[in-house]
Amino acid sequence: MTLCECIALLSCFSRAEDGGDLTEFDRPQVRTPSGKAAVASGVVDFENAQPAKESDLYPWGSVTKMFTAASVMKLVGSGKFRLDDAIAPLVDDLLGKMAAKDPSQNFSSVEELWGADLAKTTLRQLLSMQSSIPDFDTATPSKGGGISKDPLRAELYTTPNHFYKPTELMSVPWVANHSKDCQAQPFVGKFCYSSTNFMLLGMALAQATGVDSWAAFNQTAFLPDYLQNQIRFANSGSPKDAGSVPGYDRTSYNRAPGNLSNHNNWEVEGVFAGWTASNVVATAAHIADLSWEIWKEHSLAPEALVKQMIPSAMHIYGMGAFNVGLFSGGVRGPLGQGYGHLGATYGYQSIVGFFPALTVSVAIATNIETDKQVRGIC
Numbered sequence: 001m002t003l004c005e006c007i008a009l010l011s012c013f014s015r016a017e018d019g020g021d022l023t024e025f026d027r028p029q030v031r032t033p034s035g036k037a038a039v040a041s042g043v044v045d046f047e048n049a050q051p052a053k054e055s056d057l058y059p060w061g062s063v064t065k066m067f068t069a070a071s072v073m074k075l076v077g078s079g080k081f082r083l084d085d086a087i088a089p090l091v092d093d094l095l096g097k098m099a100a101k102d103p104s105q106n107f108s109s110v111e112e113l114w115g116a117d118l119a120k121t122t123l124r125q126l127l128s129m130q131s132s133i134p135d136f137d138t139a140t141p142s143k144g145g146g147i148s149k150d151p152l153r154a155e156l157y158t159t160p161n162h163f164y165k166p167t168e169l170m171s172v173p174w175v176a177n178h179s180k181d182c183q184a185q186p187f188v189g190k191f192c193y194s195s196t197n198f199m200l201l202g203m204a205l206a207q208a209t210g211v212d213s214w215a216a217f218n219q220t221a222f223l224p225d226y227l228q229n230q231i232r233f234a235n236s237g238s239p240k241d242a243g244s245v246p247g248y249d250r251t252s253y254n255r256a257p258g259n260l261s262n263h264n265n266w267e268v269e270g271v272f273a274g275w276t277a278s279n280v281v282a283t284a285a286h287i288a289d290l291s292w293e294i295w296k297e298h299s300l301a302p303e304a305l306v307k308q309m310i311p312s313a314m315h316i317y318g319m320g321a322f323n324v325g326l327f328s329g330g331v332r333g334p335l336g337q338g339y340g341h342l343g344a345t346y347g348y349q350s351i352v353g354f355f356p357a358l359t360v361s362v363a364i365a366t367n368i369e370t371d372k373q374v375r376g377i378c
């Protein structure tokens with residue numbers, strides 16, 4: 001979808017609130033106070049020439065982080081957490097219980113993994129991507145025409161039937177016993193993206209709910225009732241097992257520049273590596289609903305805390321939310337304000353955004369991953 005098409009779409013819904021007629025849509029899944037629209041186009045299964053349907057399920061990757069952040073804010077609102085609580089006391093009991101049952105887990109506390117200083121990392125720092133905890137994701141796009149490298153991707157494709165537990169990803173050699181210097185960057189402020197942060201937040205949620213393992217944590221319980229049978233969370237298996245459409249990696253990672261892959265990841269269990277950082281599966285319409293419930297209805301967390309999730313005008317990230325207004329093709333003022341999350345996970349790309357001036361929630365998913373991660377939202 002081009003910028004002009006997106007602006008026209010949003011203008012259409014703005015007019016609809018004043019009694020206008022909704023008759024044409026391109027590819028977005030949209031919710032406004034006046035109603036909903038879900039449209040699908042293209043092909044989702046190239047091997048079988050299967051056309052896209054509105055009811056298709058997609059892995060949404062890091063869009064999960066927006067939901068995890070809202071779940072944390074819910075417990076902040078109830079008094080179980082404070083944003084400046086250190087992470088270690090919130091997860092160490094659970095890590096210890098799991099280590100006692102799983103000989104392959106070679107740590108039982110945050111300090112064992114990252115030392116005493118990083119054990120003091122706060123919920124606020126994790127939510128804001130301002131911690132020094134390394135990312136398990138190894139994707140390193142090329143700068144200057146060399147090879148884009150992603151060792152973890154190569155490993156996932158070599159062992160497609162292996163599901164990576166969150167504790168396993170926390171202890172991989174490039175994460176355990178490492179830290180990164182998280183400094184402020186020009187234009188975007190302090191921002192050090194790490195999906196490991198959101199697995200730790202998942203551990204905090206799991207411990208707070210009283211379960212004895214990460215797999216026993218019920219993410220669904222944090223959803224509004226009407227979405228609990230619509231949105232899934234993949235704690236095992238592949239996209240195929242989760243009922244999703246196939247996903248195609250057409251990046252050049254681990255390949256010569258310009259030599260694009262065409263890897264079908266439908267049966268690769270590593271697509272869901274990351275747990276509460278990247279395991280949501282749903283239709284685009286239901287992700288638009290989820291965004292609506294977080295940002296408009298405030299049904300997941302109190303409004304005052306949801307407002308703290310919103311990025312400042314010139315900062316790329318808030319607490320579990322990207323400043324999608326920065327991706328709006330130069331639109332300024334109220335119409336250029338939007339927040340939500342991007343998703344990119346081994347064969348799938350997505351974006352969800354809420355635009356308060358228009359009171360519209362837009363979600364778009366695709367089952368083709370490209371180097372530039374182009375998404376059709378304005």
